[in-house]
Amino acid sequence: MAPIRVAVLGSTGSIGTQTLDVVTRHRDQFEVVALAAGRNVELLEEQRRTHGVATERAVAGAAETQLAELAALDDVDVVVNAVVGFAGLPVTIGALRAGKRLALANKESLIAGGPIVNKARAEGGGEIVPVDSEHSALYQCLRSGRDREVAKVIVTASGGPFRGRTHAELRDITVEQALAHPTWSMGAKITIDSSTLMNKGLEVIEAHELFGIDYDRIEVVVHPQSVVHGMVEFVDGATIAQLSMPDMRLPIGLALGAPSRLDEPFGAIDWATLSSLTFEPPDIGTFRCLGLAYAAGRAGGTAPAVLSGANEIAVDAFLQGRVAWTAIADIVDEALQIGAGPADDIADILDADASARSRARSALERLGA
Numbered sequence: 490m491a492p493i494r495v496a497v498l499g500s501t502g503s504i505g506t507q508t509l510d511v512v513t514r515h516r517d518q519f520e521v522v523a524l525a526a527g528r529n530v531e532l533l534e535e536q537r538r539t540h541g542v543a544t545e546r547a548v549a550g551a552a553e554t555q556l557a558e559l560a561a562l563d564d565v566d567v568v569v570n571a572v573v574g575f576a577g578l579p580v581t582i583g584a585l586r587a588g589k590r591l592a593l594a595n596k597e598s599l600i601a602g603g604p605i606v607n608k609a610r611a612e613g614g615g616e617i618v619p620v621d622s623e624h625s626a627l628y629q630c631l632r633s634g635r636d637r638e639v640a641k642v643i644v645t646a647s648g649g650p651f652r653g654r655t656h657a658e659l660r661d662i663t664v665e666q667a668l669a670h671p672t673w674s675m676g677a678k679i680t681i682d683s684s685t686l687m688n689k690g691l692e693v694i695e696a697h698e699l700f701g702i703d704y705d706r707i708e709v710v711v712h713p714q715s716v717v718h719g720m721v722e723f724v725d726g727a728t729i730a731q732l733s734m735p736d737m738r739l740p741i742g743l744a745l746g747a748p749s750r751l752d753e754p755f756g757a758i759d760w761a762t763l764s765s766l767t768f769e770p771p772d773i774g775t776f777r778c779l780g781l782a783y784a785a786g787r788a789g790g791t792a793p794a795v796l797s798g799a800n801e802i803a804v805d806a807f808l809q810g811r812v813a814w815t816a817i818a819d820i821v822d823e824a825l826q827i828g829a830g831p832a833d834d835i836a837d838i839l840d841a842d843a844s845a846r847s848r849a850r851s852a853l854e855r856l857g858a
């Protein structure tokens with residue numbers, strides 16, 4: 490069979506490089522035909538040469554239209570959206586409108602643009618296969634029953650590096666401490682989001698948009714070992730879980746070839762050494778971002794775009810050492826006061842994102858940052 494032709498957009502980051510690793514190990518099955526990155530021109534060029542990609546199809550700092558074009562190329566079968574943040578929206582929309590399979594790591598595009606992304610999926614005939622480990626787990630577990638038999642879905646959270654700490658203890662934490670994730674090695678933005686539990690909040694909205702499950706039936710459970718990635722409880726009380734050691738190459742490989750599984754075990758469990766799996770409820774009082782995300786998701790319309798846009802500004806400011814970690818939730822909370830408008834077309838999403846960023850910047854100024 491001819492190899493599946495893959496565009497890896499955001500190829501120089503954590504997900505991008507792991508995707509290229511999977512492709513390199515399975516060259517009989519996959520072939521890279523387009524690449525895009527932000528600023529890391531050197532690594533992009535190295536990747537381009539390694540995979541024999543044409544110069545005009547390996548683009549650094551691409552404009553929005555260029556990203557959408559790369560995602561819609563005629564000879565691309567699967568688009569991996571590994572761009573970080575709202576900048577990934579043109580990739581998601583471009584791929585779905587062109588009827589491609591979208592291996593989606595860039596959760597921000599689906600969260601900010603849920604209604605228009607789903608419209609693009611319906612109109613273009615594209616398909617989304619999640620790369621996020623939790624949603625990949627749900628995607629796998631959901632195969633065990635019919636849609637109407639699903640009672641609820643459970644998204645697991647490691648709890649991040651600050652699990653068990655109080656609000657007072659978190660005021661002075663440093664960027665270095667927040668970047669030290671206990672179980673996963675990821676890009677800076679998602680690592681900070683994991684420390685605030687905003688990542689889990691974004692994933693709740695992602696689960697809602699991907700699987701059409703209402704918020705009352707999406708539960709978050711803290712599971713520090715990050716071995717159970719997601720679970721589905723069915724109406725007869727049966728819970729089906731997906732387990733593997735933390736290794737993103739498993740969900741990446743599945744998204745590239747789904748429904749087929751890769752013939753290489755990433756993250757297989759050694760049951761002789763895995764001693765215990767524990768579960769506890771999240772501390773939503775201390776980790777306020779999770780509650781803010783549920784509220785934005787329930788409000789719907791442009792509220793998730795506001796949540797995600799304001800969070801990007803706040804996380805960036807924290808990474809630059811301009812604000813305290815505890816200010817991230819305050820800034821997002823303030824931006825959400827904008828309220829939710831209709832999200833009928835892309836202009837609504839772009840406007841909401843711009844307003845959120847502007848409101849978040851005003852909050853930063855007031856904090857003296």
Ligand SMILES: NC(=O)c1ccc[n+]([C@@H]2O[C@H](COP(=O)([O-])OP(=O)(O)OC[C@H]3O[C@@H](n4cnc5c(N)ncnc54)[C@H](OP(=O)(O)O)[C@@H]3O)[C@@H](O)[C@H]2O)c1
Nearest residue numbers: 499501502503504526527528529572573576594595675676
């Ligand atoms: N890392 C994980 O394990 C993980 C797990 C689940 C979900 N995700 C999601 O996957 C996405 C990527 O995360 P990551 O951890 O891989 O982030 P990352 O390591 O920071 O990589 C981000 C990638 O996006 C590129 N990029 C940034 N702005 C761009 C732009 N305007 N146009 C084109 N490319 C651009 C970067 O290029 P340069 O580096 O060249 O600037 C880099 O290749 C995020 O949405 C994250 O939430 C990640």
